[in-house]
Amino acid sequence: MSFRVVLNSSSIKFSACHFLKKPSQCSRLHGHNYYVSVEISHTLDENHFVVDFLELKEKLSSIVEPMNHYILIPTESTDVQIQEDSESIEVITSNKRYVFPRSDVRFLPLPATTSELLAKYIHSKLKDIYQDKKILVKVRESRSTMAIYED
Ligand SMILES: [Zn+2]
Numbered sequence: 730m731s732f733r734v735v736l737n738s739s740s741i742k743f744s745a746c747h748f749l750k751k752p753s754q755c756s757r758l759h760g761h762n763y764y765v766s767v768e769i770s771h772t773l774d775e776n777h778f779v780v781d782f783l784e785l786k787e788k789l790s791s792i793v794e795p796m797n798h799y800i801l802i803p804t805e806s807t808d809v810q811i812q813e814d815s816e817s818i819e820v821i822t823s824n825k826r827y828v829f830p831r832s833d834v835r836f837l838p839l840p841a842t843t844s845e846l847l848a849k850y851i852h853s854k855l856k857d858i859y860q861d862k863k864i865l866v867k868v869r870e871s872r873s874t875m876a877i878y879e880d
Contacts, residue, residue, distance in 0.1 A: 736786060742763060742765065745797065808822055
């Protein structure tokens with residue numbers, strides 16, 4: 730028998746700036762307010778919980794907060810070249826060149842910063858904590874669009 734808990738909190742969000750390869754309007758630097766929800770399934774523990782909600786909320790916040798109000802750069806992209814010096818990050822993609830202050834950038838080990846891959850990234854971080862549990866992560870980037878990754 731398996732139980733499922735849902736953390737669907739409007740307080741689990743992060744705002745970030747990114748660019749994608751396509752479509753063309755998404756290749757321009759732009760931002761989103763991302764809302765993150767998590768579902769975890771498992772049998773109950775000795776306290777009759779799937780997980781401790783407060784702990785889950787705290788762990789999830791510690792995963793998303795480092796991305797909050799940063800420019801997200803995918804380091805595994807074949808379309809993005811990154812050069813750095815002590816103060817700045819130069820990013821070359823397609824025919825564009827951006828230079829950002831180092832302090833404003835977060836590198837993510839992803840081929841792109843789509844909502845799908847952000848959901849997978851958050852999932853992998855949660856899986857490190859809750860290794861034996863089934864996890865589903867939803868990342869909503871607008872009122873009408875959401876990406877889901879689950880194991
Ligand atoms: Zn976007």
